[in-house]
Amino acid sequence: MGKVVIFSAPSGSGKTTIVRALLARYGRFEFSISATSRAPRGTERDGVDYYFLSPGEFRDRVAAGDFVEWEEVYAGTCYGTLRSEVERIWAKGHVILFDVDVMGGINLKRIFGDEACSIFIQPPSIGELRRRLEGRGTDAPEVIEKRVAKASFELAQAPAFDHVVVNDRLNEAVAETCAILDEFLTR
Numbered sequence: 001m002g003k004v005v006i007f008s009a010p011s012g013s014g015k016t017t018i019v020r021a022l023l024a025r026y027g028r029f030e031f032s033i034s035a036t037s038r039a040p041r042g043t044e045r046d047g048v049d050y051y052f053l054s055p056g057e058f059r060d061r062v063a064a065g066d067f068v069e070w071e072e073v074y075a076g077t078c079y080g081t082l083r084s085e086v087e088r089i090w091a092k093g094h095v096i097l098f099d100v101d102v103m104g105g106i107n108l109k110r111i112f113g114d115e116a117c118s119i120f121i122q123p124p125s126i127g128e129l130r131r132r133l134e135g136r137g138t139d140a141p142e143v144i145e146k147r148v149a150k151a152s153f154e155l156a157q158a159p160a161f162d163h164v165v166v167n168d169r170l171n172e173a174v175a176e177t178c179a180i181l182d183e184f185l186t187r
Contacts, residue, residue, distance in 0.1 A: 008105030
């Protein structure tokens with residue numbers, strides 16, 4: 001078994017921006033592409049952004065035991081980690097980097113134990129989170145409300161992670177995350 005780094009956060013916390021910075025810095029890291037039962041959005045591509053499966057294909061793959069973990073994140077929309085993706089990355093000798101929802105992050109930490117470093121990226125406040133989501137200009141107001149409501153539950157899960165990094169200033173959050181990972185990788 002290889003090493004695993006898990007990032008989770010409420011939507012709008014800056015998690016994906018931090019993950020991109022880490023992928024550029026650490027050549028051994030490889031992003032784990034999640035599978036989903038939802039349709040592609042915008043320019044998303046199968047096998048690059050997600051593995052897009054129909055709801056029926058997703059259920060069949062769950063039944064076949066093809067997932068390390070999976071969850072119905074929103075009603076009718078499932079996300080999960082395929083065993084084949086984990087095996088593909090470890091076969092290269094790389095460290096798997098997960099960018100997953102909060103419950104997925106908790107599940108992955110439980111599965112991988114001490115071989116995993118789980119990091120929760122926290123916004124400085126709910127108000128700032130709302131401002132970031134609105135600033136994206138990608139979600140309808142009712143979607144933003146759903147995300148903000150879900151964030152309250154997700155923030156309460158932060159203690160289940162090995163580390164919590166508050167993303168108030170991006171450069172500081174990236175530096176703090178790098179220090180955590182440098183220590184984890186040398187263990």
